[in-house]
Amino acid sequence: MSIIKVENLVKRFGDITAVNDVSFEVEEGTIFGFLGPNGAGKTTTINILCTLLAPTSGRAFIAGHDCIKESAEVRKAIGIVFQDTTLDKDLTARENLIFHAYLYNVAKDKMQQRVDDVLRFVDLYNRKDDLVKKFSGGMKRRLEVARGMIHWPRVLFLDEPTLGLDPQSRTNLWEFIAELPEKNKVTIFMTTHYMEEAEVCDRIAIIDNGKIIAMGTPDELKKAVGGDVIYIKTTDNASAKNEIERLFKFNVSEKENEIYMTCGMGDTCIPEIINTIGEKVISVRLQRPTLNDVFLKLTGKTIREETSSGDDIKDFVRAYRKRH
Amino acid sequence: MEFNVIYVIVAREFKKFIRERSRLFSAIARPLLWLFIVGAGLSRLVPSDTGVSYTQFIFPGILGMTILFSSIFSSISIIWDKEFGFMKEILVAPVSRLSIVVGKALSGTIVSTIQAAIILALFPLLGFNLSVVQIIAVILICAFTSFSISAFGIVLATFYESYESFSVIMNFIVMPMFFLSGAMYPVKLLPEILRICAKINPLTYGIDAMKHVIFRFETGPMSPDFLFIVDAAVIILTSVIFVLIASRAFERKG
Numbered sequence: 001m002s003i004i005k006v007e008n009l010v011k012r013f014g015d016i017t018a019v020n021d022v023s024f025e026v027e028e029g030t031i032f033g034f035l036g037p038n039g040a041g042k043t044t045t046i047n048i049l050c051t052l053l054a055p056t057s058g059r060a061f062i063a064g065h066d067c068i069k070e071s072a073e074v075r076k077a078i079g080i081v082f083q084d085t086t087l088d089k090d091l092t093a094r095e096n097l098i099f100h101a102y103l104y105n106v107a108k109d110k111m112q113q114r115v116d117d118v119l120r121f122v123d124l125y126n127r128k129d130d131l132v133k134k135f136s137g138g139m140k141r142r143l144e145v146a147r148g149m150i151h152w153p154r155v156l157f158l159d160e161p162t163l164g165l166d167p168q169s170r171t172n173l174w175e176f177i178a179e180l181p182e183k184n185k186v187t188i189f190m191t192t193h194y195m196e197e198a199e200v201c202d203r204i205a206i207i208d209n210g211k212i213i214a215m216g217t218p219d220e221l222k223k224a225v226g227g228d229v230i231y232i233k234t235t236d237n238a239s240a241k242n243e244i245e246r247l248f249k250f251n252v253s254e255k256e257n258e259i260y261m262t263c264g265m266g267d268t269c270i271p272e273i274i275n276t277i278g279e280k281v282i283s284v285r286l287q288r289p290t291l292n293d294v295f296l297k298l299t300g301k302t303i304r305e306e307t308s309s310g311d312d313i314k315d316f317v318r319a320y321r322k323r324h
Numbered sequence: 325m326e327f328n329v330i331y332v333i334v335a336r337e338f339k340k341f342i343r344e345r346s347r348l349f350s351a352i353a354r355p356l357l358w359l360f361i362v363g364a365g366l367s368r369l370v371p372s373d374t375g376v377s378y379t380q381f382i383f384p385g386i387l388g389m390t391i392l393f394s395s396i397f398s399s400i401s402i403i404w405d406k407e408f409g410f411m412k413e414i415l416v417a418p419v420s421r422l423s424i425v426v427g428k429a430l431s432g433t434i435v436s437t438i439q440a441a442i443i444l445a446l447f448p449l450l451g452f453n454l455s456v457v458q459i460i461a462v463i464l465i466c467a468f469t470s471f472s473i474s475a476f477g478i479v480l481a482t483f484y485e486s487y488e489s490f491s492v493i494m495n496f497i498v499m500p501m502f503f504l505s506g507a508m509y510p511v512k513l514l515p516e517i518l519r520i521c522a523k524i525n526p527l528t529y530g531i532d533a534m535k536h537v538i539f540r541f542e543t544g545p546m547s548p549d550f551l552f553i554v555d556a557a558v559i560i561l562t563s564v565i566f567v568l569i570a571s572r573a574f575e576r577k578g
């Protein structure tokens with residue numbers, strides 16, 4: 001059953017079309033990812049789905065309720081972690097959660113227990129009476145996820161949940177999020193521009209300039225860009241190249257002392273190739289396409305990767321030195 | 325209306341109010357400065373023909389000032405909540421916008437009334453002799469007036485997105501509201517145009533109602549400007565109108 005259903009959604013802000021005719025469905029109990037660069041329209045789509053914004057046209061349903069006409073029903077069914085923190089920093093972790101529990105009318109006799117449970121769940125129980133302003137970015141993020149879960153939502157929206165976290169906290173948060181659907185019977189709709197993160201999704205929609213340009217499981221999307229690349233180093237590259245081209249009809253190229261070719265299923269191709277040209281092989285490596293390759297192929301540009309910011313700075317310094 | 329929502333919004337404000345000692349301190353210090361410095365200075369200039377000194381005359385106005393500043397301050401913390409995102413947490417919840425507005429207005433009411441009551445406790449120092457009934461009446465008037473002013477503050481807050489507008493609100497709305505409220509000088513002595521401004525100011529009626537209760541004289545330049553029943557009607561009516569406008573404003577979507 002589709003728990004989220006979006007039909008021809010359009011949102012314009014003046015001249016900007018932030019969301020341009022977007023349609024998709026999300027199966028209950030799965031993780032659905034919206035992957036796209038800055039300004040692609042991810043947050044705008046979430047704002048429409050969570051009833052904070054009215055679309056210019058199109059329709060959206062959550063758990064069968066119309067996001068525009070039945071906003072009260074939709075609000076009950078969802079939890080959300082916004083892109084920017086929405087905690088009250090002058091309250092303690094626990095007070096933030098209690099506030100939320102009251103807003104969502106969690107029964108008084110279950111409230112304390114539930115708040116303690118979600119605090120333990122995100123490993124913040126021993127910090128529960130600390131003011132949120134004393135928390136690190138990762139702790140705040142975890143607290144927000146906990147808060148979003150308090151009222152047993154059917155759909156949890158996560159807008160760039162790992163924004164600004166270090167690699168270690170990101171991994172921890174992802175392990176935690178990946179388990180949510182099974183443990184809590186919740187469907188997850190998340191956005192990110194980290195490619196690696198999108199891999200935990202059951203299905204992904206790649207969005208650019210307000211339009212969905214590809215949709216499918218991570219494997220399907222990667223296959224669509226041409227599959228795996230096999231790199232082989234041999235004692236005689238030229239003859240190995242000829243042999244492989246003749247026997248397997250692959251298009252083989254050579255670069256930096258290695259020959260390489262693209263094939264659908266790298267892991268089954270490698271044994272066959274080695275059986276044929278075995279005596280010449282020095283080394284073999286297999287490169288799987290990443291979602292980055294998918295994005296590059298579909299849009300002709302790479303998504304800005306936060307993780308490579310170190311490299312960006314190096315590049316910048318190099319360019320700067322050249323000019324001076 | 326959902327009482328759980330109203331309760332938790334008020335509880336949040338109250339908790340923050342108690343934690344922020346400096347806010348309470350400056351909220352109490354401001355009216356004291358006016359009362360004992362401005363009041364004492366001006367009382368030399370103003371003849372007290374009705375047996376009421378100028379410092380005594382401005383006492384209801386100073387209570388009104390306490391209410392005005394703390395109610396507006398409480399309400400425009402909504403702008404802060406918008407800027408720091410917490411407002412989204414409230415708006416995305418399955419609660420009626422009316423409950424949010426009433427909760428917020430009651431928050432302002434409670435913290436303002438507490439502060440006004442602290443100032444009111446100074447009455448013996450000023451040479452007043454108030455009965456228990458008078459004290460209770462003044463506190464009730466303070467509460468109703470705070471509600472109206474807080475609701476007005478919420479309407480203001482819906483127009484602004486960032487806290488930079490704070491000084492604009494203070495200089496161009498709050499200060500004129502204070503000076504044109506009958507707090508420092510009787511409305512009936514104002515020039516025509518300013519008198520009209522004072523008449524559309526809800527604070528004027530709150531202060532006027534307190535003058536009725538505290539002074540008990542009905543003639544002379546320092547006497548109340550309106551009938552008590554008019555004061556009461558305006559305060560209640562403006563409360564309802566501001567709450568409705570604010571709820572509508574929160575309903576609005578981009």
Ligand SMILES: Nc1ncnc2c1ncn2[C@@H]1O[C@H](COP(=O)(O)OP(=O)(O)OP(=O)(O)O)[C@@H](O)[C@H]1O
Pocket residue numbers: 013016017018036037038039040041042043044045083193578
């Ligand atoms: N309230 C608004 N008024 C005007 N334009 C807006 C508004 N909100 C978003 N936009 C525009 O809509 C487009 C999509 O923005 P959106 O926030 O949805 O992007 P995003 O995919 O979430 O990007 P990011 O990865 O940076 O969060 C952008 O061009 C943005 O400038």
Ligand SMILES: [Mg+2]
Pocket residue numbers: 042043044083159
């Ligand atoms: Mg965004």
